[in-house]
Amino acid sequence: MSHTPPSPVSVSAGTIDARIDAMAKVGLSRAAWFALMLCFFFANYDISVLTITLPSMRDELGLAGAELGYPVTWNLVGYCVGAYAFGHVADRHGRQKGLALTIAALGLGGFLTAFSWDVWSLTFFRFLTGCGMGAVLALCSAYIGELAPKHQRGGYLSRLYMVGTVLLLVIGFASLPVLAASSGGWRYLLAFGGLVLLVLPLINDKALVESPRWLVAMGRSAEADRIVRRMESRVGLPPGGTVPVVPDTAETAAATDDRLPVRALFRPPYQSRMLIVLGFWFAFYIAMYGYASYLPLILEGIGISTSDAVLVSVLTRAMPLVSGLAAVLLVERMERRTMVIIGTLVFAASLLLITLDLGETVATVGALFSSFGIAFMATPAYTYTAEVFPTRARGTASAIADGVGHLGGAVAPLVVLPVLTGFGARPASFVMVGLLLIAAGIIRLGVRTRDRSLTEIAA
Numbered sequence: 001m002s003h004t005p006p007s008p009v010s011v012s013a014g015t016i017d018a019r020i021d022a023m024a025k026v027g028l029s030r031a032a033w034f035a036l037m038l039c040f041f042f043a044n045y046d047i048s049v050l051t052i053t054l055p056s057m058r059d060e061l062g063l064a065g066a067e068l069g070y071p072v073t074w075n076l077v078g079y080c081v082g083a084y085a086f087g088h089v090a091d092r093h094g095r096q097k098g099l100a101l102t103i104a105a106l107g108l109g110g111f112l113t114a115f116s117w118d119v120w121s122l123t124f125f126r127f128l129t130g131c132g133m134g135a136v137l138a139l140c141s142a143y144i145g146e147l148a149p150k151h152q153r154g155g156y157l158s159r160l161y162m163v164g165t166v167l168l169l170v171i172g173f174a175s176l177p178v179l180a181a182s183s184g185g186w187r188y189l190l191a192f193g194g195l196v197l198l199v200l201p202l203i204n205d206k207a208l209v210e211s212p213r214w215l216v217a218m219g220r221s222a223e224a225d226r227i228v229r230r231m232e233s234r235v236g237l238p239p240g241g242t243v244p245v246v247p248d249t250a251e252t253a254a255a256t257d258d259r260l261p262v263r264a265l266f267r268p269p270y271q272s273r274m275l276i277v278l279g280f281w282f283a284f285y286i287a288m289y290g291y292a293s294y295l296p297l298i299l300e301g302i303g304i305s306t307s308d309a310v311l312v313s314v315l316t317r318a319m320p321l322v323s324g325l326a327a328v329l330l331v332e333r334m335e336r337r338t339m340v341i342i343g344t345l346v347f348a349a350s351l352l353l354i355t356l357d358l359g360e361t362v363a364t365v366g367a368l369f370s371s372f373g374i375a376f377m378a379t380p381a382y383t384y385t386a387e388v389f390p391t392r393a394r395g396t397a398s399a400i401a402d403g404v405g406h407l408g409g410a411v412a413p414l415v416v417l418p419v420l421t422g423f424g425a426r427p428a429s430f431v432m433v434g435l436l437l438i439a440a441g442i443i444r445l446g447v448r449t450r451d452r453s454l455t456e457i458a459a
Contacts, residue, residue, distance in 0.1 A: 016216045016224050017455040019232065021150045027231025028147060031207040035199045036140055039103065040164045042196035043136045045171065046110050046129060049193065050075075053186035060183055063119055070119055071126040076410045078109075078130025083403020086135035090395030095143050095211040096203050098395055102139060103199050106132025111194030114187040129193075134403040135395075142386040142394045146211040147231075150453045153387060154331035158379045162324040165375070169321065213454065217391040265389070265397050273388045274397060276446050281385075281405025283439040284344065287432040288374060289409035290416030291351065294428070319368050320375035327379045335450045336384040341440045343377025346370075348436035355429040387449050390458040 050072075057063065082105060090098025109129025116122035144160075145153045178185045202208055212231075215224035229239035265274045323343075330339065350373060353366025382402070389397040415435075420428035449457050 026148045027234040035202040039140045040160050046193045056186040070123045074123045075126040075130035078127040079134035079406045080403050082131030082134030083399040087396040087399025102132050102135040107194045107197035114191035135399045138398040138402045141382040142398045145386045146213040154383045158328040158331045165320045213391045277385050277401040280443040282408040283435045285408030286412050287435040289412040319371035323372040323375035336380040337446050339380040340377045343373045344440040346373030348433045351429045355426045
């Protein structure tokens with residue numbers, strides 16, 4: 001009588017890595033991809049919807065002066081807290097638990113924000129939402145990277161971003177009549193963000209499965225083998241794989257290290273990688289948040305009318321569609337850090353076009369291409385941040401790099417705004433260009449990752 005051979009009791013990390021890399025595509029179900037799409041969409045939805053609802057919240061809740069800054073500032077503080085807390089959970093207790101907690105915080109925070117009754121309730125709920133936002137994109141990026149073959153890590157992430165961008169554009173237009181219909185329209189828009197909680201039932205053994213790379217790194221090789229066998233069956237490969245046994249390398253050495261992941265990240269050999277990605281994100285976010293927050297003021301400061309300045313600001317939201325398509329086509333053909341550098345330099349060049357007094361048309365083109373540069377570098381930057389660290393600490397590292405990097409957003413008003421108000425739009429733009437050049441120089445120091453296995457990169 002025939003029977004299915006039992007799963008081996010021990011499979012090396014190198015073998016699991018090689019079997020995943022041998023797949024023609026990611027062996028996840030449609031339910032898993034739907035869940036990941038919801039994660040990316042709602043994380044970005046919350047960021048974008050706050051911008052258009054803040055005026056309505058201000059009017060209904062009677063916010064004035066410094067009170068307007070409390071929910072924004074504490075949202076960024078929550079970003080940093082959630083980045084470390086949930087990233088640490090993902091490394092210690094599994095990607096599923098880390099994702100579940102960060103999605104719960106994001107969904108509950110967004111839903112409860114809709115019921116805010118004063119500045120303090122609003123601030124607390126935005127802090128809770130920020131805790132979820134701080135890790136969801138980083139953990140999802142790390143998750144996809146661990147389940148994708150080495151030649152497709154960036155491609156899958158780019159397509160998810162592309163779909164999310166289209167949905168955000170559609171929802172952005174649809175939200176306008178909701179705001180106009182009643183003074184409480186902002187509550188409906190924020191409550192809508194709570195629908196990300198629909199992902200929670202999909203974190204199971206059939207949809208968002210546990211990462212087999214994390215399982216084998218934790219010594220649970222039999223569980224890892226069972227999940228990879230199901231993935232292989234889903235993509236048409238014989239269960240058990242077609243690759244020979246691969247010996248363990250640095251990835252297994254990282255797995256046996258009983259130090260806390262955050263401590264290991266700031267010690268050799270990963271200290272330099274942590275400082276590179278953290279330094280890049282911090283410098284980049286100062287410039288990006290300064291630009292995103294004060295673009296209308298910058299355009300007005302160089303002589304563009306208020307109405308035209310607002311129009312240009314709106315048009316920049318469509319450019320990510322173009323850059324998203326470019327990223328999908330190029331992310332597996334170019335080195336990741338090279339794409340990050342190109343996008344960052346395009347952003348810097350666009351700021352120069354805006355501020356060098358070359359005419360309103362040139363300034364408008366600069367504003368549009370600044371959005372292109374930001375969106376072009378986003379996917380490869382998230383992919384790169386996750387893949388340069390070992391599985392043992394990938395969740396913590398990628399979440400800290402992006403989450404703590406967002407402190408640059410909190411620093412932006414202290415760096416950009418004083419220059420803008422004290423010296424004018426052009427000096428403020430030159431400061432941001434300088435920060436972007438620094439960011440590009442920092443990421444240039446990173447290791448090469450394209451078409452390399454995660455085990456090889458970790459060495």
